[in-house]
Amino acid sequence: MKAVRIHEFGGLDVLNWEDAPDPEPRPHQVLIKVDAAGVNYADLMRRGGNYPGPDLPSSLGLEAAGTVLEVGSEVTGLSVGQRVMAMGPGGQAEMVAVNGNFVFPYPETLDPVQAGGMPIVFLTAYHLLKTRGHLDPGHTVLIQAGASGVGTVAIQLAKAWGARVVVTASTQEKLDLCRSLGADETINYTQQDFEEVIKEQTGGNGVELILECVGGPVLEKSLRCVASYGRMITYGNASGTPASLPAGEIFAANRTVIGFSIGRSPVGTLDHQAAMDEIFPLMSEGKVRLIVDQVLPMSEVGTAHQHLADRGTRGKVILTP
Incomplete structure (x- = not known):
């Protein structure tokens, strides 16, 4: 697969859209084929070495949406083929493995691309x-x-x-x-x-x-x-x-x-599932929606980072594979 990756910390030049190993989900994880992934200010901080993450080289991104490809043996309530949004590292890629506690099936009325920019905000x-x-x-x-x-x-x-x-x-x-x-x-x-x-x-x-x-x-x-x-x-x-x-x-x-x-909140500290259960009906009723600033291909991740750094965003910037 391809992914947005960094091999070192630094400026826009350290961002790469490149081949990466396919993720191998652990028993508590869900493997997702990514439709879209949000860009957050934390991604800029991570690129600069000021935000925690896995050892380098590593993929960027903290949220994504797509289709479930595989469900770990310890995960319940999710099934292959479901459309989900998820929060976890490495989302700016063609596939990502995410902790099942942070994966949320979303209503069919939501746009799959917009769903990729929703979980964190x-x-x-x-x-x-x-x-x-x-x-x-x-x-x-x-x-x-x-x-x-x-x-x-x-x-x-x-x-x-x-x-x-x-x-x-x-x-x-x-x-x-x-x-x-x-x-x-x-x-x-x-x-x-x-x-x-x-x-x-x-x-x-x-x-x-x-x-x-x-x-x-x-x-x-x-x-x-x-x-x-x-x-x-x-x-x-x-x-x-x-x-x-x-x-x-x-x-x-x-x-x-x-x-x-x-x-940086450990599992169990914040009830994300209950929050989503309350948010989704508000979406369906038209009381709350995602404001999308730009949708860019993942190969143009540098443009997205610069746009956020310039503080010119109005809503969310989303990347697609």
């Missing part, structure tokens, strides 16, 4: 808002980078669950997309100070929940936008810039700061 958005964020109807949530893959899904889920949604983005085009998905308020952070806007909108009280993935000064300012007894969840550091969070700004207002990474 949908599960991340779900767990940020519900499992870790404890979002309730009537709460206000501030979503940084609202036009990102996770952001576009989080907007829709938050609205489906009765929240008021405020988002930030860098262009009017991105803000218009967020509005079309249900965002109540939008802030262009290149033209407005989002901290000042939030304080003005809330009478200085702040918001109940913030989803933050930029890091650096954005993380620091976001903390000051959290209401008393509210929560901020940090789930990335796209800026690559360190942040300083003064203890007095956390405990004095009874604020909670939570870290989240879906890629």
Whole structure:
């Protein structure tokens, strides 16, 4: 088979679409013939040596969708021929073997190509808002980078669950997309100070929940936008810039700061199956959908990485074999 592989860490030049050994599924795994695979910022970090993964050389990708070719002896509830989406390493390839706990049969109404870009953003958005964020109807949530893959899904889920949604983005085009998905308020952070806007909108009280993935000064300012007894969840550091969070700004207002990474959670910590069971009906009802920015062949993976690095994405970038 062919796969997107790296033999060393570095820039775009280390990416290869090349022949690779066919995966041999273990008893707890499912072998999938890949129709499509999503590209995530974690792939860029992995390419640069800043994200965990198997020993080099190794295939890239953390999610995929396709058809089940083989089911391991320890896996139940799945069968050969099923169309599934899955989360696990090596998805940017013609075939991938994935832990059966992270494989989800999806409704026939879903597009097979779009399914390849769904698992990480949908599960991340779900767990940020519900499992870790404890979002309730009537709460206000501030979503940084609202036009990102996770952001576009989080907007829709938050609205489906009765929240008021405020988002930030860098262009009017991105803000218009967020509005079309249900965002109540939008802030262009290149033209407005989002901290000042939030304080003005809330009478200085702040918001109940913030989803933050930029890091650096954005993380620091976001903390000051959290209401008393509210929560901020940090789930990335796209800026690559360190942040300083003064203890007095956390405990004095009874604020909670939570870290989240879906890629580093051990099996059993997060109930992904229950999450998908709740998400799929929302998809079927048209309340939430994947926003696709680009679909590219896997041989053009470098273009995808550059597009994400330039922070020009509106939704998800997907690769096909």
